[in-house]
Amino acid sequence: MNLFEFCYGIIHWLVDLVNNLWYRLGDTLPWYFGDFFTAVGDFAASDGHLTFMTILLECIIIILVALINVLNFLWIFRKLSGRILDFYGPYYVGYRIGGWLQNLADGIKLFVKEIIVPKKADRLGYLLAPIIYVGSSLLILSVIPLSENFGLSTNESGEYVTAGALFALAAFSIAPFAILLAGWSSNNKYTLIGGMRSAAQMMSYEIPLILCAASVFLVAGSFNFVDIVDAQHDIWFLIPLFIGFVVFLICLIAEVEIIPFDLPEAEAELVEGWTTEYGGMKFGLFYMTTAIRSYAGGALATAFFLGGWHGPSFIPDEIWFLIKAYIVYTVFMWLTWSVPRVRIDQMLGVGWRRLLPLAVLNLFIAAVLKSGGWI
Amino acid sequence: MLQDDYTGVAIFAIIAILFPTVVFFLSRYFRTDRYDARSRTTYECGEVPIGDAQIQFHFQYYMYAIIFVAFDLVTVFVLMWALVFSGLSDLAKLFMVMFLGVLLVGVTYALKKEEIVWI
Numbered sequence: 005m006n007l008f009e010f011c012y013g014i015i016h017w018l019v020d021l022v023n024n025l026w027y028r029l030g031d032t033l034p035w036y037f038g039d040f041f042t043a044v045g046d047f048a049a050s051d052g053h054l055t056f057m058t059i060l061l062e063c064i065i066i067i068l069v070a071l072i073n074v075l076n077f078l079w080i081f082r083k084l085s086g087r088i089l090d091f092y093g094p095y096y097v098g099y100r101i102g103g104w105l106q107n108l109a110d111g112i113k114l115f116v117k118e119i120i121v122p123k124k125a126d127r128l129g130y131l132l133a134p135i136i137y138v139g140s141s142l143l144i145l146s147v148i149p150l151s152e153n154f155g156l157s158t159n160e161s162g163e164y165v166t167a168g169a170l171f172a173l174a175a176f177s178i179a180p181f182a183i184l185l186a187g188w189s190s191n192n193k194y195t196l197i198g199g200m201r202s203a204a205q206m207m208s209y210e211i212p213l214i215l216c217a218a219s220v221f222l223v224a225g226s227f228n229f230v231d232i233v234d235a236q237h238d239i240w241f242l243i244p245l246f247i248g249f250v251v252f253l254i255c256l257i258a259e260v261e262i263i264p265f266d267l268p269e270a271e272a273e274l275v276e277g278w279t280t281e282y283g284g285m286k287f288g289l290f291y292m293t294t295a296i297r298s299y300a301g302g303a304l305a306t307a308f309f310l311g312g313w314h315g316p317s318f319i320p321d322e323i324w325f326l327i328k329a330y331i332v333y334t335v336f337m338w339l340t341w342s343v344p345r346v347r348i349d350q351m352l353g354v355g356w357r358r359l360l361p362l363a364v365l366n367l368f369i370a371a372v373l374k375s376g377g378w379i
Numbered sequence: 380m381l382q383d384d385y386t387g388v389a390i391f392a393i394i395a396i397l398f399p400t401v402v403f404f405l406s407r408y409f410r411t412d413r414y415d416a417r418s419r420t421t422y423e424c425g426e427v428p429i430g431d432a433q434i435q436f437h438f439q440y441y442m443y444a445i446i447f448v449a450f451d452l453v454t455v456f457v458l459m460w461a462l463v464f465s466g467l468s469d470l471a472k473l474f475m476v477m478f479l480g481v482l483l484v485g486v487t488y489a490l491k492k493e494e495i496v497w498i
Contacts, residue, residue: 056390063391067398115402116409123419124431131403138399139392146391156387165384170458188433192421196432204440211450215457222461280422285406289399352443356490360450364479367457371472374464 006153006162011061012054019048019057055158062156063146070145073326074295078107080330081295081337088341114288122191122281129189133182134286140178141293144300147171149229151313151321167227172304173217176259176297180206183268183278190281198277201348202268205258208355209265213255215363216248219370220308223379233312240311244379248366249309251359253332256301258355260294263340267348298336302329442493446486453482 023045030041047053079094083102086093098105121130147168149155155164165171180203187199221227223245224235235241242249258265269277279290306312306328313321346354373379421428460467460475 059387059390060394062387063394066391067394115406116411118410118412119406120418122421123416124421126433134403135396135399139396142395142398143388143392146388146395156391158383158387165388171388191432193423193428193432196436200436200440204443207447208443211447211454214454218454218457218461221458222464225462225465227462275422275424284410285402289402352440356443356446356486360486361483364483367461367479368476371464371476375469375472 008157011058015057073299075107077295079104084337115285117284119284124191126189129185133186137182138289138293141296143175144172148303150325154322168229170227187278192281194274194280195278198268198274208352209255209258212251212359212363216252219248219367222370236311242309251362260297260301264343302332305332
């Protein structure tokens with residue numbers, strides 16, 4: 005049973021239940037009300053309405069699963085940074101589950117916090133930027149399936165969108181626009197420099213990222229997640245395209261803006277980078293969105309190079325996918341607390357002078373392997 | 380066909396935009412805003428800010444920006460080329476690799492020409 009059929013079952017049951025009561029209510033009223041009641045009930049039971057509600061329920065389930073993963077990610081982030089930097093990390097809120105509830109508590113605290121819009125800021129841009137940033141980051145999750153059965157589909161066959169991987173990369177790259185908007189409209193020197201740096205960084209690391217993804221598309225011959233993962237049934241792309249995997253991970257770290265490449269938020273130079281003027285729930289959502297992007301990045305790396313949901317069958321497919329994504333994220337965090345921050349010109353130099361030729365080399369290797377028929 | 384395929388994504392997009400909007404809107408009823416002229420000044424580590432930040436910023440990134448525009452177009456071609464790779468002739472495969480090689484030479488030249496790209 006896939007997610008669509010599951011949600012359709014729930015919605016069908018609910019509509020039947022409500023309609024039953026609704027018609028009974030209509031029967032007790034005079035006929036001119038009864039017609040109206042019948043029309044509404046028939047609309048509720050119609051095919052289009054049921055499909056729409058099913059997709060809505062699917063979206064909500066996917067977002068909820070993603071948000072639970074995000075809470076886990078933030079918890080891992082804080083616990084692991086504590087362990088590596090030799091302190092405890094959160095442990096007081098939710099004592100028995102290792103401080104897992106700390107992030108919820110912080111979220112509630114930020115939710116009730118005052119929001120200050122600076123007097124000099126461009127109000128429209130200032131308020132629009134977080135919405136674009138958070139919305140586009142959530143949009144990445146719409147096309148990432150956790151298995152052949154758990155993903156957003158619009159009919160019983162459970163097929164996903166044809167160009168899902170391409171759409172995920174496209175949604176990933178909307179963020180620089182919002183960041184530049186936030187940096188400019190805050191009217192603060194730190195945010196301006198942070199926004200400019202962030203745009204530069206995301207631009208220069210996007211090209212190697214997409215070229216590495218292109219090598220995967222080349223070998224798999226499809227933009228669809230299911231086809232890409234099925235192509236890795238015999239051998240994970242990690243092994244033949246190892247250079248691509250390394251370049252892809254480095255580019256993901258730069259796109260997500262975590263420490264070796266967190267120049268836009270370098271707190272020693274630019275107070276908090278492009279988020280300086282954002283406080284309260286806006287900061288909270290930015291914090292959450294970093295974790296969403298890490299989750300999406302880990303999921304993309306898993307689907308492209310680590311064999312997706314393939315694994316010994318004693319663990320369900322979805323759990324395999326999440327385990328791999330968590331491992332990728334843990335490697336990110338390990339790297340974060342092990343290496344110092346680089347300088348902006350060094351970082352751009354690495355992006356254009358090293359990673360770009362390596363990505364092209366990787367594409368070349370993929371082309372040779374594919375035309376030789378070895379893969 | 381396409382419309383059927385992407386209905387789910389479209390509905391998801393609406394939810395994704397509504398999610399932060401609703402959160403910001405709801406937080407209005409739970410928080411306490413106190414107007415204070417001092418709190419609404421631009422943050423600059425306690426100093427009184429001098430001048431605006433919306434100035435003609437010297438964007439020293441133009442060389443990378445130009446290369447980026449070129450490469451952004453190239454990636455579109457590369458993606459399509461990669462999708463239909465197994466059906467292509469050897470000549471077509473070779474041409475794309477040569478094309479990428481020429482572009483890399485161009486990037487090397489452009490970056491060598493530019494000594495300092497960011498201060």
